Amino acid sequence: MLEAPKPKTITTQAMEKIRQLIFDGELAAGSDHLESELADRLGMSRTPVREATLMLAQQGLLEVRPRKGVRISTLSLKDMGEIYSVLTELESLAAEEAASSGYSDEDLKALKQSIEAMETALEREDREAWAHADDAFHDELVRLGGNSRVESIVSMMANQVRRARAMTLYIRPLPLKSNEDHRAVYDAIKEGDSDKARDRHRSHRQHAREVLIDLLKKHKLFHI
Numbered sequence: 001m002l003e004a005p006k007p008k009t010i011t012t013q014a015m016e017k018i019r020q021l022i023f024d025g026e027l028a029a030g031s032d033h034l035e036s037e038l039a040d041r042l043g044m045s046r047t048p049v050r051e052a053t054l055m056l057a058q059q060g061l062l063e064v065r066p067r068k069g070v071r072i073s074t075l076s077l078k079d080m081g082e083i084y085s086v087l088t089e090l091e092s093l094a095a096e097e098a099a100s101s102g103y104s105d106e107d108l109k110a111l112k113q114s115i116e117a118m119e120t121a122l123e124r125e126d127r128e129a130w131a132h133a134d135d136a137f138h139d140e141l142v143r144l145g146g147n148s149r150v151e152s153i154v155s156m157m158a159n160q161v162r163r164a165r166a167m168t169l170y171i172r173p174l175p176l177k178s179n180e181d182h183r184a185v186y187d188a189i190k191e192g193d194s195d196k197a198r199d200r201h202r203s204h205r206q207h208a209r210e211v212l213i214d215l216l217k218k219h220k221l222f223h224i
Contacts (some may be wrong), residue, residue, distance in 0.1 A: 010044065014052035017042050019159060022061055023166040027072050029224055034069040059159045074223050075160060077216060081209070083160050088205035090154050091138065094145025096198035099189040101146060108190060111140045115182050122179060127169050134175075135162065137182055141201075144189070161212075167224055168215045178208065 008016075018038060021027045039049045057064045060083075063071045075083075117133035142154050181204035188197035216224070 011048040011051040014048045029074045084209040092202040095201040096194045098144035099194040099197035
């Protein structure tokens with residue numbers, strides 16, 4: 001059986017709050033912020049905020065500048081293309097490994113629940129709920145892959161894609177195809193078809209990349 005998730009630390013909570021401020025555009029790309037400013041904004045001490053910014057720097061969301069605070073990172077279309085290429089291959093490997101692991105229905109319960117949550121969100125046209133469930137699906141897929149190094153690298157890069165998705169969430173069509181892909185990947189893993197799981201997930205990520213890059217170009221968001 002897989003281990004249950006551990007409780008979130010104060011540092012993790014600080015990281016998630018700062019990350020959401022970046023996703024929401026309240027901490028804009030290219031803007032500078034002092035550690036004390038962020039601590040006051042979050043109502044936390046400076047220590048967990050400092051640790052959180054170091055974690056976010058590893059994820060490419062900001063740059064820590066000694067004695068000057070942090071600068072929110074700017075991403076180009078080229079950056080997004082490169083990040084998607086890496087994530088596509090690593091997540092596809094995770095799907096392949098998950099399918100060959102002989103997981104039970106109980107082991108796959110969280111993955112299935114994330115898909116059901118996405119379907120419910122789409123029925124309500126609740127894009128933010130869909131995005132939250134989409135994150136849960138990809139996180140759980142990588143966890144099921146059972147490779148801690150893949151999980152570490154993906155966690156460092158995935159939030160850069162999620163930031164771009166957050167900026168385009170309300171200017172894109174409802175992601176119905178995305179959910180069909182998720183269901184197909186889940187079915188392949190459940191059936192133990194590693195080739196199908198890998199290939200279907202790769203196709204899913206490649207399509208998502210095309211949709212995102214096209215949206216950014218269409219709306220002249222060449223740097224985000």
